[in-house]
Amino acid sequence: MTAQLPFPRADVENLTREEAAQRGALLEVTHYRVEVDLRGAPAPKAETYPVRTRIDFASSEVGVSTFLDHLGASVESLVLNGETLDVDAHVGPARILLPGLRAENTVEIRSTSRYSRSGEGLHRFVDPSDEQVYLYTQYEPADSRRVFPVFEQPDLKARFSFSIIGPQHWQLRSNSPAISRMPLESGEAAGAAKGEPAGADDAAEAAGAAVVGPLVRVEFAETPRMSSYITALLAGPYHHVEGHYRGGVPGGETVQIPLSVLCRASLAEHFDADALLELTQRGLDFFHAEFAYPYPWGKYDQVFVPEYNLGAMENPGLVTFTETYVFDTAATDAQYETRANTLMHEMAHMWFGDLVTMHWWDDLWLKESFADYMGSLAVDEATDWTTSWISFANGRKAWAYVQDQLPTTHPIVADIPDLEAADQNFDGITYAKGASVLKQLAAYAGREAFREAARRYFSRHAFGNASLGDFLAVLEEVTGANMDDWARAWLQTAGVPVLSAELDAAGGGAGRVLVREQGVDPATGESVSRPHKIRVGVHVMDAAGETLALHAAQEVFLDPAAPEGLTPVPELSVPADRPRLLLPNEDDLTYAKLSLDPESLAAVLTYPVADPLARATVWAALWSMVRDGELPARRFLAAVQQLGLGIDEIVVVQGLLRQSLTALERYTPADERPALQRDLAARLAAELTRRTGGDHQRATARTLATLSRREGSQLELLEALLDGGAADHGISGLRIDEELRWAFLQALAAHGRVSLDQLDAELAAKTTARARIAHRLATAARPDRRVKQAAFGQALAGTDDSGEELSNDHLTATVDGFTVAGDPETAAVIERQTDAYFDALTDVWERMSQGQATRVVSGLYPGAQDLDAGAEPTEHPLALRTQRWLDENADAPAALRRLLIEEQDQLLRGLRAQAAAQG
Ligand SMILES: [Zn+2]
Numbered sequence: 001m002t003a004q005l006p007f008p009r010a011d012v013e014n015l016t017r018e019e020a021a022q023r024g025a026l027l028e029v030t031h032y033r034v035e036v037d038l039r040g041a042p043a044p045k046a047e048t049y050p051v052r053t054r055i056d057f058a059s060s061e062v063g064v065s066t067f068l069d070h071l072g073a074s075v076e077s078l079v080l081n082g083e084t085l086d087v088d089a090h091v092g093p094a095r096i097l098l099p100g101l102r103a104e105n106t107v108e109i110r111s112t113s114r115y116s117r118s119g120e121g122l123h124r125f126v127d128p129s130d131e132q133v134y135l136y137t138q139y140e141p142a143d144s145r146r147v148f149p150v151f152e153q154p155d156l157k158a159r160f161s162f163s164i165i166g167p168q169h170w171q172l173r174s175n176s177p178a179i180s181r182m183p184l185e186s187g188e189a190a191g192a193a194k195g196e197p198a199g200a201d202d203a204a205e206a207a208g209a210a211v212v213g214p215l216v217r218v219e220f221a222e223t224p225r226m227s228s229y230i231t232a233l234l235a236g237p238y239h240h241v242e243g244h245y246r247g248g249v250p251g252g253e254t255v256q257i258p259l260s261v262l263c264r265a266s267l268a269e270h271f272d273a274d275a276l277l278e279l280t281q282r283g284l285d286f287f288h289a290e291f292a293y294p295y296p297w298g299k300y301d302q303v304f305v306p307e308y309n310l311g312a313m314e315n316p317g318l319v320t321f322t323e324t325y326v327f328d329t330a331a332t333d334a335q336y337e338t339r340a341n342t343l344m345h346e347m348a349h350m351w352f353g354d355l356v357t358m359h360w361w362d363d364l365w366l367k368e369s370f371a372d373y374m375g376s377l378a379v380d381e382a383t384d385w386t387t388s389w390i391s392f393a394n395g396r397k398a399w400a401y402v403q404d405q406l407p408t409t410h411p412i413v414a415d416i417p418d419l420e421a422a423d424q425n426f427d428g429i430t431y432a433k434g435a436s437v438l439k440q441l442a443a444y445a446g447r448e449a450f451r452e453a454a455r456r457y458f459s460r461h462a463f464g465n466a467s468l469g470d471f472l473a474v475l476e477e478v479t480g481a482n483m484d485d486w487a488r489a490w491l492q493t494a495g496v497p498v499l500s501a502e503l504d505a506a507g508g509g510a511g512r513v514l515v516r517e518q519g520v521d522p523a524t525g526e527s528v529s530r531p532h533k534i535r536v537g538v539h540v541m542d543a544a545g546e547t548l549a550l551h552a553a554q555e556v557f558l559d560p561a562a563p564e565g566l567t568p569v570p571e572l573s574v575p576a577d578r579p580r581l582l583l584p585n586e587d588d589l590t591y592a593k594l595s596l597d598p599e600s601l602a603a604v605l606t607y608p609v610a611d612p613l614a615r616a617t618v619w620a621a622l623w624s625m626v627r628d629g630e631l632p633a634r635r636f637l638a639a640v641q642q643l644g645l646g647i648d649e650i651v652v653v654q655g656l657l658r659q660s661l662t663a664l665e666r667y668t669p670a671d672e673r674p675a676l677q678r679d680l681a682a683r684l685a686a687e688l689t690r691r692t693g694g695d696h697q698r699a700t701a702r703t704l705a706t707l708s709r710r711e712g713s714q715l716e717l718l719e720a721l722l723d724g725g726a727a728d729h730g731i732s733g734l735r736i737d738e739e740l741r742w743a744f745l746q747a748l749a750a751h752g753r754v755s756l757d758q759l760d761a762e763l764a765a766k767t768t769a770r771a772r773i774a775h776r777l778a779t780a781a782r783p784d785r786r787v788k789q790a791a792f793g794q795a796l797a798g799t800d801d802s803g804e805e806l807s808n809d810h811l812t813a814t815v816d817g818f819t820v821a822g823d824p825e826t827a828a829v830i831e832r833q834t835d836a837y838f839d840a841l842t843d844v845w846e847r848m849s850q851g852q853a854t855r856v857v858s859g860l861y862p863g864a865q866d867l868d869a870g871a872e873p874t875e876h877p878l879a880l881r882t883q884r885w886l887d888e889n890a891d892a893p894a895a896l897r898r899l900l901i902e903e904q905d906q907l908l909r910g911l912r913a914q915a916a917a918q919g
Helices: 017-026 200-206 265-270 273-291 335-348 364-381 388-404 419-423 429-445 447-459 468-479 485-489 598-604 614-629 635-642 651-666 673-690 695-709 715-722 738-750 756-765 767-782 785-797 806-821 822-831 836-846 849-860 877-890 894-918
Strands: 027-037 048-059 064-067 074-078 084-086 095-098 105-115 121-126 134-140 160-166 169-173 178-183 215-220 231-236 239-247 255-263 300-305 317-324 356-358 464-466 496-501 513-518 532-541 548-558 564-570 580-587
Touching: 017 027, 017 064, 074 095, 095 105, 095 785, 105 121, 134 300, 134 614, 160 169, 160 231, 169 178, 169 215, 231 300, 239 265, 255 273, 255 532, 273 335, 273 447, 317 335, 335 364, 335 388, 335 651, 356 447, 364 429, 388 429, 388 614, 388 651, 419 756, 419 894, 429 468, 429 485, 429 532, 429 822, 447 464, 447 468, 468 485, 496 532, 496 580, 513 532, 513 548, 513 836, 548 564, 548 580, 548 635, 548 877, 580 598, 580 614, 598 614, 614 635, 614 651, 614 894, 635 651, 635 673, 635 695, 635 894, 651 673, 651 695, 651 785, 651 894, 695 715, 695 738, 738 756, 738 767, 756 767, 767 785, 767 806, 785 806, 785 822, 785 849, 806 849, 836 849, 836 894, 849 894, 877 894
Parallel strands: 027 160, 255 300, 300 317, 356 464
Antiparallel strands: 027 048, 048 105, 064 095, 074 084, 074 105, 121 134, 134 231, 160 215, 169 231, 178 215, 239 255, 496 513, 513 564, 532 548, 532 580
């Protein structure tokens, strides 16, 4: 269908870098006044709400046109510089044309927007526990246009004055503190108080007829200059706890910052507000000292919101987090630490990203890499957790290494031609590789230089925008060195360097250590060397003969120009008579895959490494080797069971458990898989009895549930645990709460051992948001042809059986439930949908939001695949089928193709590892 468009590109949601650059050069946006009328939000099935927007902006050229971005439901009126414009002729599906600009302009728009169910724009959620309605906004990279008409690009910063109309008893919040809170007289419409002609009836009607109790209009203080993607609104009967911060930049003025933390009322009993407020205070102290720039946004609210698409979002003064961080079931210390890391990450953004913002999404790393690095640094230095860099080495970096070896990898400074590309770029490169490279930079240039560079960057670009060159400029000032080569090697070239350490044979075996650095630029296939500062460690068997302990370490700069990439490490002794480990990335200072020499590999597969960070670095190296087909999955699984499960740091154990499941699914040859799965399940069951309470036992129980869902060998044990029979199996201290109950039920459902009635009864007994998601997964996991077909249809349609749109969590649960194959017949039913999957891809991409479509496209891509003995991985039917789709859909959206290319690559990587393990 082609509609008659009122002006060129009126329907184009996908704003390009070029368009943004042109508009950015033309305009200077001064101020927005936005009023959002949420009086109708509590009504059942509320769909839309009225919005009034006034924007003041200047144009450097007179008489030309520009456009606003808008993805609302409708525009009722459009007035530019006092002149009413014909809506039909000026409003397209995605843009609003503003013709005949003057030097100074004011545009006023009355419009209607839709509540979101996909977490993009203004999301509306009904709490199943108590039927209360909760709303919050999420905009990055470009969804404020779903709420109000806006020049949606990060470098058109402006001041914003928001107001919200809503029920008096609700929390109504925005980036700035409220400055007035006036009761709304009955019948009064949005905007009427400002003397505008009524339209009152329309507004009230559009807002929904049901009014719940008295209403208020809350006006918020004008914000400092900021980008539209970090503006935010919040409304609902949120539970809130207030606090305050007193402190500031050392040597500077003492300031008071009001703090609050909020969550849904039904989660209040689980909300550890005091702990969150204390972390917040510590974080503010830390960043004040680190950046020497006072917190710029007045107050600091942190809200834990339902059905959130991501971990958190750094809206100045109103940070949103996923409410999975409100731990209503038992959580491990690693989960608390992850939450603290996220809290610090978002707080770092108040400076990196909010105060100084990238011009365009190419430089997304300028905020995400920094926030990711600073988040870990703050947890390490400003909290009681001592495992921050261990989590980083083993968790965050694993994400980066995986992504950086995909064919779709890209330099940290990316080429982002448009918004769709921007959306796909919130990835392991931008976050975790960028943070790893900054950790290396802090080692390479020195922590003090790094800190000073950040301080100059903020004071120079506060409330403005910046790009790579601006950061390099301050870095060069403080180091006195030219950083171009460094930036080219690390920020502008993709790919993972490989480090190895070896003994210099020419040295007579006495043990001079050489470090080899090599890399390939995936874009050109040419070899590339990078500058590093590293520490090389030698770990040897201790006197008791039990562990590999640090014997000596030496710092060294690796010169990219070193002959053959080999750098000798001076004065590092290596005893020749005992088991030993040469670790070329001691302290995990740099970003590199490690290739362990044979002696080191044999040692770490046999003996535990004593130092926690070295240990985490070694396990990361082992996992890389599994993925590269250099270490058979069975040897990795054996090492996890022998050495891994006993590790103290729960964050490492959780990572190893996850990797074990992946190793079984992807990297294990079919003929070895059943026995290895059974072995691991039995070992986990034994581990449940060996531990009494605590994080390790809980992590074990979760993994066992997931594994049993797949292979079904410990179902009697899960049944017994559900029925309160833990003691009969020698298990004590395990809290079988809502989370574990559902995890066990899902495993049992996958093997046909619980009925739909039982699942329904469990949900009826406790109807929480979590339970509804878990119930959906369990239902779709049942081994029944019709169940699978229905789940598949719902996932592709994005709706439930009554045609209602699925929220993101429910969509994921449907997808995950569908892919569970409890027995071979069910696996065959799932496999028969493969063609339908490929046939539906472009339609799904077109119909759904990018976030939803990604869940479906990646989630439904066929899972565990086996390689026949002697077969060629690239000839595997699924690899061929994927290639056929890629060939036939060369013109499909780049972001969709990217997902398929990545899935195909992961498939081939797994099959190659299987082939290697088969020998
Ligand atoms: Zn971030």
